[in-house]
Amino acid sequence: MKFKSILLSSALALFLASCGAKKITATPLEVTSTITAKKAKLTEAQEQRWSHLDLVNDSVPGMSVDRAYELLKGRKATKVVVGVIDSGVDIEHPDLKDVIWTNTKEIPNNGIDDDKNGYIDDVHGWNFLGDVEHENMEFVRIVKKGDDGSATYKRAKAEYDEEIQQIQAGKKRIQYIYDANKEFEKVLGKGYTAEQVKNLKTDNQMLNDSKERFVRILAQVDQNELSSELEEAMNGVGDEGKYHLNIDYSPRKDILKDNADDWNANGYGNNVAWGPEKEGALHGTHVAGIIAQARGNGIGGDGVASNYVEIMSVRAVPDGDEYDKDVAKAIRYAVDNGAKVINGSFGKYYATHSDWVYDAIKYAADKDVLIVFAAGNEGMDLDADNTERYPNDDKNTLTQYTDNILTVGALGYDYGTKVVAPFSNYGKVKVDVYAPGMRIYATTPNNEYKYLQGTSMASPNAAGVAALVRAYYPKLSAVQVKHILMDSGLALPGNVIVGGDPSNTRPFAEASQSGKIVNAYNAIILADKESRK
Template identity: 55%
Template structure:
């Protein structure tokens, strides 16, 4: 799944320390490439709202969301249901509780399938995972199966071995770094006589022996990655926890989380399964889905937290993505559930390299298209060219024709406009990625009425889903296919080369997605109005 783990500030220390213009809508933003770029760091408030900013006004590659709302004054939109297929959602969050979908045809708690949709007491959606929190990766399942005749077995085995060895070695190095941090920190505290010290105070230490020279050098190097030693310590602990989780669950050939659920994951007809607890058994594990939901539709202008991209939205919670790889069965059923129960937009911020039942998901995408449902999909966080690497779900295989015209794949942008504006982790592809949108340092809702910065194409996708919901709210006669065209054709087209994949690879921005555009809410509403009027 595309759960973008924290970018551990000291990751690079492992090696260093020796242990454009618009396509359709004519607006002034075509002058952006001639505007001096912002060089000052963003303030905290600017950073928390950057993905709503306007590129021309702020030289920040946001989506002009705040500007878009100036076009909606005096207009009344209709409610749009957005299905969020994810890790679970904290539906009691202060900024989400008033925008959560409630099934109007189901009586809570009576143990009866009142609306006869196959799901009992599905009040706010459905939890297809039941009490599962952790799962293996799909490559682990393939290797565990031991079927060497499987055409994916050899590549899955090679990928598994590489990832397992990387997790083992990186976890060990992080543990070594943490131990050295504790030793160095204790020595510096003793030398300065302070529990909390500054970089300048460390620089002022006259190291009288080799040990102190090493401690001083190490701490100064850590200060180059963060503003405090406690921040470094937390990053290292998070890193150790992350890789330990991979080894204990994602890459553990003996672990099988699915047995908790008790269904046959290889039988699509063995359903329904799961329960109606859309938060999930562990509130903290709903972080990813809660964050995604907030980006789309956190209640606007309520005086708390943050503003979602769209108002007039109800979030349908569909829990189908564990800590590990999702099952094709759950995703296919979740898409169909959303389409059958009124969703007009679905966000899919997850993905994997292997998909044994990918046809089930593609059939569900086609089914959603028949119900006029638009799916917004995260491109993935592996720095890959998707035209050369299949990642699932997708709407075309091996660069073939699209199976339906209701699927939009989104890459992630960084905060600063210019050559480095594509997030270094983002996948890209002239054929298989449609658009780009903000996906780095995105501030949004987290469980227990909290808010956090997260990043990934997982965050870029719901930003676009919010724009899609806004269009569908105010221009309900536009079809899913038409809204897809609006999103693609109204975006900004930077005339610049950008770094993608690795520091040595640069491409024209126009060549890293099908549209070559950055989604822009303001322009999208203008084009939607024209299209709605038949112009």
């Protein structure tokens, strides 16, 4: 009997092994009531990780990540490499250093391409920008090449002329508010309040002219935050004129020494993950943190898939517009070096070599890699006629050429008609799904953390869920994982404001292709079901 018992146990073990872990029988979450406004009252700790909360327990339109981890207790996972194509990553950040991808085929700092992949000492990824920090906008680069008679040139030139006018007018407005703030500080001291401004009696004409405006501003932010934002705005205006719109600024040629129009010109860039200075890698470090910063360690926020991913830093996005050549080569680099999910929190409205990027995306599809892109922050309907945004999965035709791209719009945490972030692009065809993107707390360079917002933050939230699914269900394809995130999301009944315009409403079901928000808990339930077919 003992022998028989052992045989039965072995047979049972084989049966269970063939079926994988125990079947998940949990019921997916759903929203049954029509959207009604609900102002979230979050503690600081909740706000720092609101994208992990959910509507059922917390009345917050997060992704139910905490619930998902309850489902996954005791189950085995395999590490997933996530390529972060961005401005660079501070790989020394204490909340990220343990999840950084390492190319084990490369011997560090020996000056040799040990794995013969074309990149020397690419131990933690590759920096396709080298020492370039700032860049022109793509429409400026088109104007610089001269009038070729094309409609693209005419559109680019018109935008360039308009931007130059706006930056000049904007600089005057910002300068006036900046100067008025300094004057208020002289009279009232730093940290002054709206009430002090309102009650101020003065002969200073600038202060009298500015009182009403500053009372309104200080009702939204405190004066110290205002001062900080004004400093950033002044610097930003300077960067626009000095770098983004400056026809005489050519860092590609002068610094990187590369021809962006020659696909066969290789070997440019270096292996410094964060670029020439860590501060310039703020965006990419924040994106990486959303996906992978350590969970539950009492500092910073929590990563969506921190225990199950390795972050590969692929620097290809400068301050300004990215080059198609860099994006295409970055995608291929990430794919060739083992990434199964790629996050791309970038985009532009002109492209000179979009075919290179399309080919790279198709290459990723052939290698079973899911790419998650941010939808953009212009509050636009991407389905509208003549709207071109790059990269995309339809070559701007509204007909997909590949099915391995997930395009993500952004949500805020106040549930109601304003749940779609006012800056988020939208579209029934071109946006696939929504995820948290307003006031997201994550890692920034030099061991710091910040709240940032944009579809740039929504994209890695969704990419983190995709990586979590691929970690636990590695046999599911990239296309399956994409549709699991879309099909399993939470549908929100009712209308929402899109584009930040209260007069522009539509059913949430019509704001994206899925009509849903990413939900990790539901995604795991559906992935488990799909994996057993």
